[in-house]
Amino acid sequence: MPESPLLPERDQPSSELAEAPSLTVEQAIAQLTDPDLSLRYYAAWWLGKFRVTDPAAVTALIAALEDDSDRTELGGYPLRRNAARALGKLDDRRAVPGLVRCLSCDDFYVREAAAQSLGMLGDASCVPELLKLLVGGLAAAQPVPGRPHLAQPVEAVVEAVGALAPQTPWEAEAIERVRPLLNHSLRRVQYAAARAMYQLTREAIYGDRLVQALSDPDVNLRRVALSDLGAVGYLPAAEAIATAAAENSFKLFSLKGLLEQQIYPEELQLSTAAVQLIELMDSLL
Amino acid sequence: MTDGVIDQMIVTHSAASPSPTPEALIAAVEQADSPERLLAAVQRLAASPSEVSIPTLIRVLGYNNAGAASLAMQGLVQLGAAAVAPLLDQLDDYNYGARAWAIRALVAIRDPRALEVLLSAAAADFAPSVRRAATKGLGTLLWQQLPDHQRWQAQARTLETLLTIAQDSDWSLRYAAIVGLQGLALALAPSRECNRIQQQLQQMTTDTDRAVLARARYALTVVGAAPETA
Structure with missing residues (x-):
């Protein structure tokens, strides 16, 4: 019996590139202030999608983080959301102050996008601001009645903190704020916390939590665990990754993450661990 | 039930x-x-x-x-x-x-009756997972089950297909191509074709992708040639 309808292969770039209407960079930047709000929204997405790192595009997107004209019925800020998402992909740290201000926006999805993008930009100076969203621990990270999300975008924040806080002056505070979330009622939050705790402490107990997540009853969470283990390169997980109940492509990409951390391009000789990983990857082709 | x-x-x-x-x-x-x-x-x-x-x-x-x-x-x-x-x-x-x-x-x-299906799947299937599987498998067919006159032609077509896939922009296909080439080199050694495979593998030891680079180095040791510094 089928588990679910088949989805397009998720491990590969989609064909969106071919389908997106063509814009020039100048047009897209101009459209960010077009009277037609839907064109602004689309232009913000487009600039991120095609990674337009032109300084003028970044400046225009930073301005869009303050937009007040595009509102949803519930008071959300669609253009700010898309601008925040786009800025994470453009590798320009001028966006950091504006994104930090977005962390206190009323719109959950603006805060979530800002946290994700701050994690991607790699500027650790925003860690204290990110940690403020975790104040209150488990009690403050509960679902909002009537909405499909928690009070704060804790997964996005935890992920950004795991990427940015290691070996910074805020490492100890980050550990203190993230640890309680290991006991969150949602398993996806637990796993995000385990991944960040592993990045912050390098203790096997947290890597092993992610290995346990490979047996989660939900295939989507098993896929997340595969991706997390690959991202942190947790070597003891190799066998468990290879035998997890998930599609071969997810397992292959996860093991690739482990292998990359065992390879030193200037070193011609491969380690025993690297050869074992290669053999597992071959078996998943 | x-x-x-x-x-x-x-x-x-x-x-x-x-x-x-x-x-x-x-x-x-x-x-x-x-x-x-x-x-x-x-x-x-x-x-x-x-x-x-x-x-x-x-x-x-x-x-x-x-x-x-x-x-x-x-x-x-x-x-x-x-x-x-x-x-x-x-x-x-x-x-x-x-x-x-x-x-x-x-x-x-490993039955060579699958050759045509594997060649077209490796070269042109819509799904990368299908291409990877077929590409790997092209290296390990039981060539001796083919009559002599068919075997040589089949191996030559397989080699050209694998060398093309080795240039793909997708790391996972280049990786699979190395696995296929490694198998084919073992089947063909010693020969001029085998040398061609070794040259290709040698080139791939400096691939921009670490997993591909590592796989190429490993393949060279399997086929009996040590990877060389550039």
Whole structure:
């Protein structure tokens, strides 16, 4: 019996590139202030999608983080959301102050996008601001009645903190704020916390939590665990990754993450661990 | 249907013989009504596969349940040559998941009747998972099953296909091409073609992708040539 309808292969770039209407960079930047709000929204997405790192595009997107004209019925800020998402992909740290201000926006999805993008930009100076969203621990990270999300975008924040806080002056505070979330009622939050705790402490107990997540009853969470283990390169997980109940492509990409951390391009000789990983990857082709 | 009913059915069918009949095992797979029961039923069917179970095992490849598909594939591989024609005939043009598992089964059986299907899947399938599986398998076909005059031509076409895939922009296809080339080099050594493969592998030891670079270095040691510094 089928588990679910088949989805397009998720491990590969989609064909969106071919389908997106063509814009020039100048047009897209101009459209960010077009009277037609839907064109602004689309232009913000487009600039991120095609990674337009032109300084003028970044400046225009930073301005869009303050937009007040595009509102949803519930008071959300669609253009700010898309601008925040786009800025994470453009590798320009001028966006950091504006994104930090977005962390206190009323719109959950603006805060979530800002946290994700701050994690991607790699500027650790925003860690204290990110940690403020975790104040209150488990009690403050509960679902909002009537909405499909928690009070704060804790997964996005935890992920950004795991990427940015290691070996910074805020490492100890980050550990203190993230640890309680290991006991969150949602398993996806637990796993995000385990991944960040592993990045912050390098203790096997947290890597092993992610290995346990490979047996989660939900295939989507098993896929997340595969991706997390690959991202942190947790070597003891190799066998468990290879035998997890998930599609071969997810397992292959996860093991690739482990292998990359065992390879030193200037070193011609491969380690025993690297050869074992290669053999597992071959078996998943 | 509960597990108990399935078990009972198997017991009923097996009353006359010490183990459940293939028909009972097939019925259990077809009547499973949850992913867990499907997995258990496929495990039992794949553990003692017979030719009558081939159509059922092939159908399971398309159920979008990776655990069950992997077991079904292993059952088909155990059946070997008998599974080749049904796998080729029933290749699913619409479900790339099913197609990838069928190709993996053909790859493990290594029967050169799969050559044309593997060549076209490796070069041009829509799904990268199918391309990876076929690309790897091109290296390990049982070439000696082909008559001499066909073997040489088949290997030459395989080599050209693999050398093209080795230039793909997708790291996972370059990786799979190395695995295929490694197998083909072992089959062809010693020869001029084998040297060509070694040169290609040597080039790939400086690939921009670390996994590809590592796989190329490993392949060179397997085919008996040490990777050299650039």
